Amino acid sequence: MNDLEGAPAFEAVDLARSYKLEGVSVDALRGVSLRIERGEFVAIIGPSGSGKSTLMHLLGCLDRPTSGTLRVNGVDVATLDDTGLAELRNQAVGFVFQSFHLLGRTSALENVALPLVYRGVGKAERRRRARRALEAVGLAHRLDHRPSQMSGGEQQRVAIARALVGDPKVVLADEPTGNLDSRNGQEVMGILADLNSAGGVAVVLVTHEREVADLARRRIHVRDGLIELDTAHEAGGGPHAGRTGRDAP
Amino acid sequence: MALEALRVNRLRSALTMFGVVVGVLAVVILVAIGTGAKEAIEKEIAGLGSNIILVVPGQVGLGAAPTQSRLNLADVAFVRRLVGDPAKVTVAVNSGESVRVGRTEVFATITGTDENLPNIFDRPLRRGRYLSGTDVDTRRRVAVLGSEVGAKLFGDIDPIGRQVTISGVRFRVIGLYEPVGATFGVARDQEVHVPVTTAQRLIGLSRINGIAVGASGPDEIEPLRQRVVEGLSGRYPGERFSAVTQTQLLGTIGSVLGMLTGVLAAIAGISLLVGGVGVSNIMLVSVRERTREIGLRKALGARQRDVLGQFLIEAVLLTTIGGVIGILIGVGGSLLIQAVSPVPAAITWWSIALAFGVSVGVGVFFGVAPARRAARLDPVIALRAE
Numbered sequence: 001m002n003d004l005e006g007a008p009a010f011e012a013v014d015l016a017r018s019y020k021l022e023g024v025s026v027d028a029l030r031g032v033s034l035r036i037e038r039g040e041f042v043a044i045i046g047p048s049g050s051g052k053s054t055l056m057h058l059l060g061c062l063d064r065p066t067s068g069t070l071r072v073n074g075v076d077v078a079t080l081d082d083t084g085l086a087e088l089r090n091q092a093v094g095f096v097f098q099s100f101h102l103l104g105r106t107s108a109l110e111n112v113a114l115p116l117v118y119r120g121v122g123k124a125e126r127r128r129r130a131r132r133a134l135e136a137v138g139l140a141h142r143l144d145h146r147p148s149q150m151s152g153g154e155q156q157r158v159a160i161a162r163a164l165v166g167d168p169k170v171v172l173a174d175e176p177t178g179n180l181d182s183r184n185g186q187e188v189m190g191i192l193a194d195l196n197s198a199g200g201v202a203v204v205l206v207t208h209e210r211e212v213a214d215l216a217r218r219r220i221h222v223r224d225g226l227i228e229l230d231t232a233h234e235a236g237g238g239p240h241a242g243r244t245g246r247d248a249p
Numbered sequence: 250m251a252l253e254a255l256r257v258n259r260l261r262s263a264l265t266m267f268g269v270v271v272g273v274l275a276v277v278i279l280v281a282i283g284t285g286a287k288e289a290i291e292k293e294i295a296g297l298g299s300n301i302i303l304v305v306p307g308q309v310g311l312g313a314a315p316t317q318s319r320l321n322l323a324d325v326a327f328v329r330r331l332v333g334d335p336a337k338v339t340v341a342v343n344s345g346e347s348v349r350v351g352r353t354e355v356f357a358t359i360t361g362t363d364e365n366l367p368n369i370f371d372r373p374l375r376r377g378r379y380l381s382g383t384d385v386d387t388r389r390r391v392a393v394l395g396s397e398v399g400a401k402l403f404g405d406i407d408p409i410g411r412q413v414t415i416s417g418v419r420f421r422v423i424g425l426y427e428p429v430g431a432t433f434g435v436a437r438d439q440e441v442h443v444p445v446t447t448a449q450r451l452i453g454l455s456r457i458n459g460i461a462v463g464a465s466g467p468d469e470i471e472p473l474r475q476r477v478v479e480g481l482s483g484r485y486p487g488e489r490f491s492a493v494t495q496t497q498l499l500g501t502i503g504s505v506l507g508m509l510t511g512v513l514a515a516i517a518g519i520s521l522l523v524g525g526v527g528v529s530n531i532m533l534v535s536v537r538e539r540t541r542e543i544g545l546r547k548a549l550g551a552r553q554r555d556v557l558g559q560f561l562i563e564a565v566l567l568t569t570i571g572g573v574i575g576i577l578i579g580v581g582g583s584l585l586i587q588a589v590s591p592v593p594a595a596i597t598w599w600s601i602a603l604a605f606g607v608s609v610g611v612g613v614f615f616g617v618a619p620a621r622r623a624a625r626l627d628p629v630i631a632l633r634a635e
Contacts, residue, residue, distance in 0.1 A: 057629050060548070062547075062548055062628045062629050062632075063627075063628075063629050082552070082553055083552045083553065083554075086547065086550050086551060086552040086553070086555075087550065087552070089547075089548060089549070089550045090549065090550020091550070095548050095549070097632070101541065101544075101545045101548075101632065103542060103545070105253065105257055106253075114546070114549055115549040115550055118546075118549060118550040118551050118552070118555055119550065162549070166550075
């Protein structure tokens with residue numbers, strides 16, 4: 001992986017993504033440009049259907065833009081094939097999902113170790129690193145528990161440990177508190193904040209909850225597929241707000 | 250990981266495997282029976298003796314009607330001269346007659362032959378002696394009993410020197426054969442051998458049924474066969490003579506039985522195919538059910554080939570476990586069939602290897618489509634699946 005030292009975690013230029021839904025083209029993102037440096041704590045907020053999830057999927061390399069350029073750690077994703085994208089996901093990004101997405105029949109330890117399987121790490125080393133990640137989120141006593149034996153808050157902490165186990169530059173969290181009560185939600189946000197301040201990991205958070213977003217140092221408001229407000233610029237509208245007619249390179 | 254996935258749905262995995270188990274089981278058992286039958290018949294033919302040429306009048310073939318014989322003892326003398334070694338030529342004239350000792354009566358095949366029979370056929374004696382040249386020349390009323398005839402008439406008593414009555418004529422028993430079993434439905438243990446000259450008089454015939462020639466080696470069989478057939482045809486212009494060798498018999502029967510085994514294996518193969526379709530079906534269901542899991546794995550960095558491998562291994566594991574169970578039951582079943590029924594069953598390593606190979610192959614073949622579907626899922630869509 002051509003990981004360029006010092007390159008921003010994400011650099012997007014005119015990012016657009018449209019879907020075909022039963023023959024009708026829907027523009028989910030209509031030209032988004034942004035730059036997220038390493039170590040930042042960013043919240044992407046917006047109403048449902050605003051395109052924030054699509055942006056999240058693009059940043060996480062789960063999806064490819066229809067047009068525009070995206071560089072992750074300085075690597076242009078357009079130059080990568082599916083295998084390259086999978087490797088980038090594995091190395092550069094850690095995911096936290098609203099509905100946790102843990103494997104139900106597997107212990108917390110094995111869930112956390114899963115990303116390392118795809119990195120070819122040996123079993124003993126996987127377990128050692130997974131244990132360390134679980135200890136970091138305060139679940140040292142839950143290693144062999146299955147998701148069904150844990151509370152929602154604990155499950156999300158397992159998911160955070162899984163996002164961390166591969167030492168990514170960025171953690172992408174998609175509504176991480178959406179399925180949690182406020183106490184557990186606060187706890188999870190606390191962990192993410194610690195991760196960012198103490199571990200230097202960039203955290204990019206997608207949410208529609210104002211209180212959650214307020215914990216982030218920078219907020220990007222998305223509406224109708226465009227960036228409406230980016231607090232990094234403290235000005236109305238992003239630098240590249242507005243539709244562009246450019247096609248994918 | 251794959252084993253874990255199969256364990257999650259025990260019943261479903263078991264039912265899916267069942268199709269493969271039955272298919273493999275059928276292949277192993279049917280091939281074992283086919284091979285067993287072939288081996289049994291080959292053993293019978295080989296049990297006759299080695300390098301034998303049977304000369305009979307007319308044409309021999311499957312379905313050909315037996316021809317009235319014109320051969321007589323003078324022709325035997327002719328063949329002896331032709332072959333060069335008189336000791337390697339013997340003769341047979343057969344008739345079904347009743348054989349009696351006191352009140353005990355059995356029906357037996359009376360075969361008139363001569364002193365050269367043991368030079369050509371494998372007929373070990375248990376007691377007494379074979380027919381001698383003098384027995385034939387002086388038309389003695391002496392008999393060598395097949396093991397079954399001896400047992401029926403005399404039980405455990407030593408029959409040597411005792412009298413038997415063959416269709417009203419008294420014979421003295423001079424020998425008793427070891428059991429040799431049957432060849433082509435001819436129960437050789439139910440034969441009674443008497444001098445050919447005595448038999449002709451008893452039956453009232455001057456003909457003989459056939460001549461047997463023993464070749465000195467496998468390479469001698471074919472030239473000898475041709476010489477005998479040509480010689481006899483020259484003696485009886487316009488008539489046909491056949492000389493059948495064991496190699497020909499083995500070849501014909503072997504190919505028929507080989508074909509039969511092939512057909513049986515093909516039928517069994519169809520059930521294996523059906524089992525494979527079942528595996529494919531279940532894997533497709535499994536992929537659909539685990540769409541979210543697949544999405545998650547891809548989000549965590551699983552490449553297409555990782556997901557493909559995962560599902561392919563699951564399918565192959567399913568069919569391989571099924572195959573091994575099928576082989577075990579099949580081998581057990583074959584042994585059972587052999588032990589409790591007259592059907593011969595021979596387990597061959599190649600049928601087991603084939604069954605195992607095919608079950609692994611079925612897993613790969615029928616697992617590829619579902620596994621590819623899984624590997625190609627769009628992670629965004631897969632993660633959203635219910």
